[in-house]
Amino acid sequence: xxxxxxxxxxxxxxxxxxxxxxxDSVRVFEGRTRPCGSKxxxxxxxxxxTMYCYQKDLPNAMKALESMQKHKLWANSITYSELIKCCIxxxxxxxxxxxxxxxxxxxxxxxxxxxxxxxxMYVKFNLLDxxxxxxxxxxxxNVVSWTTMIVAYSNSEYKCKALRMLIMMLRxxxxxxxxxxxxxxxxSEEISTLKQLHCCIIKVGxxxxxxxxxxxxxxxxxxxxxxxxxxxxxxxxxSDIVVWNSIIGGFSQNSDGEEALDLFIxxxxxxxxADQSTLTSVLRGCTSLALLELGRQVHVHVIKFDRDLVLxxxxxxxxxxxxxxxxxxxxxxxxxAKDVISWSTMIIGLAQNGYSRKAIxxxxxxxxxxxxxxxxxxxxxLFACSHAGLVKEGRCYFESMKTDFGVDPGKEHYGCMxxxxxxxxxxxxxxxxxxxxxxxxxxxxxxxxxxACRVHRDLDLAExxxxxxxxxxxxxxxxxxxxxxxxxxxxxxxxxxxxxxxxRDRGIKKEPGCSWIEIDKQVHxxxxxxxAHPEIHQELGxxxxxxxxxxxxxxxxxVYQDVEGEQMENSLAYHSxxxxxxxxxxxxxxxxxxxxxxxxxxxxxCHVFAKLLSKMEGRSIIVRDPVRYHHFQxxxxxxxxxx
DNA sequence: CTAGGGTTAG
Numbered sequence: 001x002x003x004x005x006x007x008x009x010x011x012x013x014x015x016x017x018x019x020x021x022x023x024d025s026v027r028v029f030e031g032r033t034r035p036c037g038s039k040x041x042x043x044x045x046x047x048x049x050t051m052y053c054y055q056k057d058l059p060n061a062m063k064a065l066e067s068m069q070k071h072k073l074w075a076n077s078i079t080y081s082e083l084i085k086c087c088i089x090x091x092x093x094x095x096x097x098x099x100x101x102x103x104x105x106x107x108x109x110x111x112x113x114x115x116x117x118x119x120x121m122y123v124k125f126n127l128l129d130x131x132x133x134x135x136x137x138x139x140x141x142n143v144v145s146w147t148t149m150i151v152a153y154s155n156s157e158y159k160c161k162a163l164r165m166l167i168m169m170l171r172x173x174x175x176x177x178x179x180x181x182x183x184x185x186x187x188s189e190e191i192s193t194l195k196q197l198h199c200c201i202i203k204v205g206x207x208x209x210x211x212x213x214x215x216x217x218x219x220x221x222x223x224x225x226x227x228x229x230x231x232x233x234x235x236x237x238x239s240d241i242v243v244w245n246s247i248i249g250g251f252s253q254n255s256d257g258e259e260a261l262d263l264f265i266x267x268x269x270x271x272x273x274a275d276q277s278t279l280t281s282v283l284r285g286c287t288s289l290a291l292l293e294l295g296r297q298v299h300v301h302v303i304k305f306d307r308d309l310v311l312x313x314x315x316x317x318x319x320x321x322x323x324x325x326x327x328x329x330x331x332x333x334x335x336x337a338k339d340v341i342s343w344s345t346m347i348i349g350l351a352q353n354g355y356s357r358k359a360i361x362x363x364x365x366x367x368x369x370x371x372x373x374x375x376x377x378x379x380x381x382l383f384a385c386s387h388a389g390l391v392k393e394g395r396c397y398f399e400s401m402k403t404d405f406g407v408d409p410g411k412e413h414y415g416c417m418x419x420x421x422x423x424x425x426x427x428x429x430x431x432x433x434x435x436x437x438x439x440x441x442x443x444x445x446x447x448x449x450x451x452a453c454r455v456h457r458d459l460d461l462a463e464x465x466x467x468x469x470x471x472x473x474x475x476x477x478x479x480x481x482x483x484x485x486x487x488x489x490x491x492x493x494x495x496x497x498x499x500x501x502x503x504r505d506r507g508i509k510k511e512p513g514c515s516w517i518e519i520d521k522q523v524h525x526x527x528x529x530x531x532a533h534p535e536i537h538q539e540l541g542x543x544x545x546x547x548x549x550x551x552x553x554x555x556x557x558x559v560y561q562d563v564e565g566e567q568m569e570n571s572l573a574y575h576s577x578x579x580x581x582x583x584x585x586x587x588x589x590x591x592x593x594x595x596x597x598x599x600x601x602x603x604x605x606c607h608v609f610a611k612l613l614s615k616m617e618g619r620s621i622i623v624r625d626p627v628r629y630h631h632f633q634x635x636x637x638x639x640x641x642x643x
Numbered sequence: 644c645t646a647g648g649g650t651t652a653g
Contacts, residue, residue: 077644081644084644085644112644113644114644115644116644116645117644118644119644119645120644120645121644123645142644143645144644144645145644145645146645147644147645147646148644148645149645150645151645151646177645177646178646178647179645179646180645180646181646182646182647183645183646183647184646185647186647209646209647210647211646211647212646212647213647214646214647214648215646215647215648216647217647217648218647218648240647241648242647242648243647243648244648245647245648245649246647246648247648248648248649249648249649250648252649253649275648275649276648276649277648277649278648278649279649280648280649280650281648281649283649283650284649284650308649309650310649310650311649311650312650313649313650313651314649314650314651315650316650316651317650317651320651339650340651341650341651342650342651343651344650344651344652345650345651346651347651348651348652349651374651375652376651376652377651379651379652379653380651380652383652411653412652412653415653442653444653
């Protein structure tokens with residue numbers, strides 16, 4: 001009879017085992033475990049165990065393990081590591097612990113390799129205490145042992161432990177390798193730490209390793225230094241797809257869609273094919289630039305990966321943020337799987353585009369489906385309420401968010417509520433709420449209150465809020481202008497002048513207004529009073545004349561309120577969005593929606609202008625400002641004039 | 644036995 005132990009190579013064991021099973025497994029195994037009258041063959045027990053391990057037959061492997069335990073037998077380390085892999089894959093925590101127990105029984109001393117496997121298992125099960133316990137008791141620790149622990153801590157909230165371990169490892173005389181460095185970089189909690197690690201990496205000559213490189217690029221970008229990352233990227237020779245994705249993703253996450261898309265073109269020229277990660281970043285780039293047509297082209301490539309949740313979420317967000325809710329709806333409906341991000345994206349998308357009711361309905365549908373809302377989902381539904389003036393609903397969600405969804409109200413939630421109450425004219429309540437906050441209100445929170453004061457012309461409270469904003473964010477140009485205008489309006493000229501002086505001294509300048517439009521794969525940018533295109537100005541003049549005949553009166557009445565937008569500028573008539581809209585009407589085929597993106601909030605006059613123009617020209621016009629989306633059609637706007 | 648890239652708000 002063939003003995004299993006003849007087959008030293010695990011693959012051969014596996015193949016024979018599979019054949020035996022196919023023909024007559026029962027007879028063979030019974031014959032082997034009960035060889036008539038003779039003593040049990042120890043090698044057979046171990047062989048059987050080995051075979052089950054390679055077959056990934058967990059129940060039988062565990063049975064064989066018990067039998068080995070009874071006879072004080074041990075298999076080789078590689079076999080155990082196969083079994084441990086299997087436990088990891090199946091999430092079999094208890095079985096894994098039994099293996100751990102077994103290999104330390106009766107004074108057996110497992111090899112470092114095997115203990116490393118166990119360490120890795122505990123890390124994969126996220127049982128860091130068990131891993132640490134085992135690690136602390138190891139007699140010999142090699143680079144893998146240390147790295148395993150460093151990886152664990154780098155991915156945990158105890159990042160400083162990862163760095164401490166690195167130091168201990170060096171003191172212990174164990175050289176970190178590329179595995180160690182590519183993980184520990186993530187643990188830098190300060191940019192200076194990152195730079196120190198980078199120096200170590202250069203010194204030991206590991207900077208050229210693609211894993212280390214992509215980690216470096218990624219972490220520099222996470223620290224908001226994509227330019228440094230790009231320098232490194234350009235300096236180095238070879239890259240792989242992940243390195244490309246790191247740099248492209250880095251720029252897209254730092255909202256530099258333009259650079260991200262440029263790099264994507266470079267990547268394609270270098271002969272790489274986009275994968276899911278690339279496409280996700282490219283879509284995010286389109287989203288931040290509001291490039292709907294380019295986004296649609298990317299969509300074609302997304303279809304290849306239509307089961308990829310993250311990618312689909314990015315696609316969904318692209319359509320929402322580009323103002324095409326029809327496309328967003330169909331992506332959402334077709335998604336095979338949806339997670340909390342898919343739902344949140346759609347809810348926020350609906351709210352931003354003016355469909356607050358639909359957003360709330362979808363939120364309720366989400367709850368009905370059993371999906372648990374998170375911090376951002378709740379923010380989305382409050383946002384929907386605040387933009388539709390739904391005070392009652394908003395208050396209700398806010399008050400029950402902790403009990404109903406298990407989400408503690410954070411400063412963003414308070415901000416939404418302050419916005420909601422403030423806009424609805426309940427300034428006292430808004431003020432009360434900001435003082436009741438459990439967390440420290442930040443500049444954004446105070447700005448929400450300030451915005452409400454502006455709308456309802458509460459000068460005293462506005463002054464109070466503006467001072468708070470400036471103490472927290474001394475670079476906020478809009479607030480300076482607003483506050484100085486409040487002073488000017490109350491004839492407090494000295495204070496107004498002082499504030500303007502302060503602004504000058506601090507070198508704070510208002511961001512110039514800019515609008516963009518995408519036509520035929522080209523992006524056209526317009527700035528305030530842009531007179532590089534006289535023909536657009538002429539056409540704009542004609543539109544204004546015709547609108548005036550219909551009763552349009554350019555609105556210059558809001559003097560001090562409109563500081564965030566371009567309203568303080570004299571050339572109200574040539575705001576960038578007006579130029580961009582007119583250009584769109586001139587260049588796009590009849591019936592095609594004019595889509596504009598701008599960097600500042602739309603002003604009251606442009607809002608009226610766009611509404612009337614949409615009716616006169618029979619055109620849909622969409623203007624996306626940094627907060628809201630305005631869909632103009634037939635003389636009305638999706639925001640219901642509430643923004 | 645150890646390593647790198649992607650999605651919702653601000």
